[in-house]
Amino acid sequence: MFSNLKSYFRKGVNLLTGQSLPTRIRVQCSTLELGSSGYGTWTVCPDKVVRGGIVYSFGVGEDISWDLAMIERFGVTVHAFDPTPRSAEFVKSQRLPDRFIHHEYGIASWDGTARFCPPENPQWVSHTILEGQTTMSQSIEAPVRRFETIMSSLGHSRVDLIKMDIEGAEYSVIEDLLNGDPVAGGAVQLLIEYHHGRYGKKIGNTKASIRELQKKGFEHFHVSKTEQEWSFLRQA
Numbered sequence: 001m002f003s004n005l006k007s008y009f010r011k012g013v014n015l016l017t018g019q020s021l022p023t024r025i026r027v028q029c030s031t032l033e034l035g036s037s038g039y040g041t042w043t044v045c046p047d048k049v050v051r052g053g054i055v056y057s058f059g060v061g062e063d064i065s066w067d068l069a070m071i072e073r074f075g076v077t078v079h080a081f082d083p084t085p086r087s088a089e090f091v092k093s094q095r096l097p098d099r100f101i102h103h104e105y106g107i108a109s110w111d112g113t114a115r116f117c118p119p120e121n122p123q124w125v126s127h128t129i130l131e132g133q134t135t136m137s138q139s140i141e142a143p144v145r146r147f148e149t150i151m152s153s154l155g156h157s158r159v160d161l162i163k164m165d166i167e168g169a170e171y172s173v174i175e176d177l178l179n180g181d182p183v184a185g186g187a188v189q190l191l192i193e194y195h196h197g198r199y200g201k202k203i204g205n206t207k208a209s210i211r212e213l214q215k216k217g218f219e220h221f222h223v224s225k226t227e228q229e230w231s232f233l234r235q236a
Helices: 002-016 065-074 085-092 147-154 170-178 203-215
Strands: 032-034 042-044 054-058 077-081 100-103 112-116 140-145 161-164 189-193 218-223 229-234
Touching (some): 032 065
Parallel strands (some): 054 161, 077 100
Antiparallel strands (some): 218 229
């Protein structure tokens, strides 16, 4: 109860100081939660999932329960992207369907390479390409590509759904892919984990990103209780 009171108090303070997020749902649709509880859970609008379509899943870590659930339920092909060693080892240890395809490179707002910094807690797996991390001395170098470069290299003219959990890099990547033509490869749904409060990113960064998505026709139909995971539909 005490933690809930603290959460309500914090949200009240944020509202009064103008630091609250625009969490009121902007578009109504049916929702479906897939993946293991907590870390690997994402919410989609099942009515708008293109059956047999193409899904890009950026940021794999050690949980592909959502990816596998999408394949089983909708027959999609999931292209998963994560170049970090633990993630690559995890994927190789799994028995996977043919519709799950893993690529050992990441996404960024440029083509080339990036330094991936590990988390401070060695039990965690997610790396970040943002500079200024305390674990920079332990970073690894890995290839990264822009969204449009990835689509071109894989021969895709359209991507139906994009899931993105890339540890703070989402802000620059979203800006880059929204500048693309067609916008976001024609994606109908975007699932994004925002990392305000980490890596030097603030609520203002997330609010600005959401505004840019809205300008391109993306409206959110789900926000998690933590206000980190957001699900967007593109309005035609």
